[in-house]
Amino acid sequence: MKGTVVATWIKTMENLHGEELVNEAKRESSWNTGLMITPLMNIEDDMAHDLVNTVAAKANTSVSELWQKIGQENINSFSEWFPSYFDGRRLHNFLEMMDTVHKQLTEMIPGANPPRIIPDIPEEDTLRLTYRSKRGMFDYFLGLLKGSGVYFDKDIKVNELSRDTSSEQQELVVDVIFPEPIKTSKTFSFNKLLSLGIFKSIESKLGLAVTVTTTIIGFILAGTDSQLWLPPALGLLNGGIGYLVMKGLFKPFGLLNQELDEVGDMNLSNTISVDSGDEFEEVFEKINKIKARVREDILFLKGGTDDMYNFTGELVDLTGDMKRVSDNIAVVVDEVAQGATEQAEETENSAYIVDNNVREIENLVETGSQSKEQLEAAVTSIKESAGEVKQVNQMINDIKEAFGDVNDRGIQLSHQVEEIMEIVDTVSEIAEQTNLLSLNATIEAARSSGDSRGFAVVADEIRDLADDSHKAGEEIRHNLESFTREVQALVDGISSQFSNLEESNKALDKVTAANQESTENIEDASEQVMEIVDNLRNETQKISEVIEKLNSLAAIAEENSASSQEMSASVSDYADKIKEMTDYIQQTEKLVENFQESLTDYST
Template sequence: MKGTLMAAWMNSAKKLYGSEIVEKNMKQANWDKDHIIKPTEDIQEDIPKKIMAGIAKDVGIPVSEVWQAIGKENIYSFFKLYPSYFKQQNLFSFLSSMDDIHTIITNKMPGATPPRLIMEVISNTEAKITYISKREMYDYLYGLMLGAAEFFNEKLEITPLAKGPGTATFKLKFEKPIISRKTYLLNKFLSFGFIKSVELKSAILTTVTTLGLLLIISPIIPENFNTLVLAPLLLLTSFISSKMMNKPLKNIIDTIENIKSRKFFLTTEITTNDQYEKLNSSLNEYKKSITNDLIAFKGITDEMDSFGETFTRISSEMNQTSSEISQVVEQVAAGVMNQAEETESSVFILNQNIDSLKEIVDKENQSKDLLENVVKEINEGYNAVKETTENLQSIISQFSTLKDNADKLELKTKDINEVVETVTSIAEQTNLLALNASIEAARAGEHGRGFSVVAEEIRKLAEESKKAASSISEDLQSFTISINNIVKDIENQFVILRDESTKLDKVAQSNYQSTLSIRSVTDSIIGMINQLTTETESIAQIYNKIESLAAIAEENSASAQEVSANVSQYTSKIKDMSQNIIEFKKLTEQFKEDLDKYQI
């Protein structure tokens, strides 16, 4: 089964029973409701049957009624697709052509196996149609025939005659006569079962009639008048015989006139058992052949008309698109020309910038050398400061030693002062003892005089010792004060020197960090200068490429102008094609009108 029929069935089912029920049963039959059915797609036979069975169950009617309703609705679906097939004079003509219509449509679908619908006339208003198909879609066919009767607004009685595997036969009784049948008994009688020649039949009839008349009139006519009577009698009997034998010719002439009038739906069958019957059969076969061709032509015209409408729409869209493309191409051409000019201007400006950049790079390289020298001098200054700091630390260490020695000297001075104080105390005591000795010597008189002299000398010595000790004490005090002042100065200078050393060390460390930062910045600057040099060289290479791009832009500009001209020509051709398509559609419509003159 091909996709065209499946799509028609699903569309009809949705119209009859709603999309929700149909899509539900499509899902239950493992069929994707969003699947796009292609006309030539092969569909499994059981899928539509499962869907229709599910629909019948949901709506509560026999599945046979569902198929009949689908068949009836499909008539109108097919009418929209192939309206020319329905331009027939009556229902019988349409049903008779269904077999040919099936064949014509399915011949365009490789692998399709259409059912056969063989029509056989059994009376003026009755026919027998035989359906042959392995699908056994009897109820669907029944619905199709009911739908066709409704479409042509005719009454149709359908009586099932027989059903078997893959085949079914129905008797159809039409409201209007479907065929004209005439039997010419004289022609049939004179054939005697084997004579097919009309001339021979006419001769036999003439002979028999003449002999019969002669037998009747010869007794009453004088013998001398026999010859005179025989000639008119032969003429009369020949005329009558010829007239009677050629009566079927009128039906044949009517058939030919119908053919000339393009009325192929009128069929007349005659029975004469001679050439006239054969000639009439040949004419009917010719009419059948022409009818089949007309059916095919009508289908083709429907497709041509549909194709023409589609092509007209596409050509209109192409015309609009080509106009838009033409505008875009013109804009692109203008843009390309502008781009070429801007590229050329950019190349000139870039060339100037590259020259300026080269000068900057040269100056930066000179600055790099100066910067490297400055960094070198800063490093040397840092090393000198570091050395000074180290020397200052040595001096601080020496000052510390000197301070310690001054402190020790101060202590020694204090020790000496204590000794002097002891000496002074001893001198005072000695002086006091000498005074006491003098007093005692005076008391002793003459005996104590020598002792008194000694005591006086001792007193004088004690006085001198006291003075010497006092002088030493004063000198020591002065010396101690000087030493203390020196020690204080040393301490002050030590503190100052230590603070300055600390500051200098901090400055040296800061200078060292600054030197490292300057070195890092210098390295970065040198790297940037080197990178700038490299980028300058790259820009110079880009400049060369841009020069090439400028040349390409000029070529593109010329190409764009050429493309613009070609697109304009293409647009003109599209317009011509659109006009030709309109003319083609007019011819198709004219052809359809001409075909519609043939009444099948």
């Protein structure tokens, strides 16, 4: 398909459904969004149809309805792009030339296969159009007819006669009925009468007319006796008859002069059909062919100049955009050149600063290496201290266990003293019972006879022994209670010290654990510090390599600065050339416009 036609379709769809929807359809369909359409471009049918189908789907309308709307609205778009095809033209002339226009618009596109729109005028008010195309875009064609009627303000009727989609060249035949006659026909009855169906030349008709009339008049005058005035009368009569016959036969000359005047006025739009039965038919037919041929050439020139004018206008806009872009590029290049110079200076300064920083880092690495050795010694000392703390902790644990044994034995001793006191209590009770028994014995001895005196003495001794036993038991009890209190005090003291020792042991355990954790953390930190020192050493080496590259970059930056300055000069030259090209294009546009104005004198 011709690029101009597809561009017109796209513009029409943008007018119908908005530019945003059409752009979305371009992205979603197989359309190349970066395509710049030129007049002679050949665009694939599938890509154009896919775009229209996608727009129809997004606009919630049928494809058939959209094609009819495109056809109807395209008339307005075509009139803007090709005003020469529309200005000063009548609708039937416009439709009759469509087949020629299609061929002219596409003949410069390789492989183009435009549709045929073959006109015929079967009746004075009817234009029969036969649309043939392998694409079968019948809805689009019907939309074009409807839009044409609206554009030219003609109340036409379109009757579909036949539709054939079975063959490769699909065909649609319609009759376009106009409210007034569209065909100019002129019949010259006198010329037809003298032709008798066999005489086509003017000479033969003139000879026939003079011969017949002279013969008839001769027979009429043959019965008279006026011999003197007969010859002059016949001469005058023949001359008059010849004049009248010639005037009748050459009546089409008036129409011919009118046609020549119209051609002289560059009006080639009318086609006249003459029915005279003589050579005038051939003359007018040749004039019609000449006018048709000239019409085709003028149409081609008009269409080409319209196409050239519009494309030149777009080219002017494009060169304007290019000039603005080149101006922006020139500004950017100047900024880049200035930036490149500053970058070269900053690169040198950065290389100098980085070099100093590397030296400081190297000093830090050296100091870090010494600190690493000191830290390793400190870690070793901390590990040894941690081992000694563990040993002290173990000794305290042993003392704690010994104190535990003493505490247990003190408790056992306290229990044994309690058992001894129970024995002493038993002895005291026995002494009291013995004392009571000796008292009873003394009483009984006093009641008895003198033979019982010895028994009384024994009873007294037993009582004395019981008293002594009681006193001894009390004293033992008293001593055991004192001993028990001392033992209890010792046990309490040992228990108190054991508790303190146990708390101290717990605290020492915590200290030992914390010391161990700190030792491990310090060891980890030491390893990290050593790793950092090693990394610093490696990074220092890498930074040294970076410094070398920075020095290289500084040299490159200086070269870039020089190149940017050269580029700035080139861009300035490019901008001047674009301005010069814009001037030439504007001059071309003016020439095309003048050519268009000169072609408006031709009415096709």
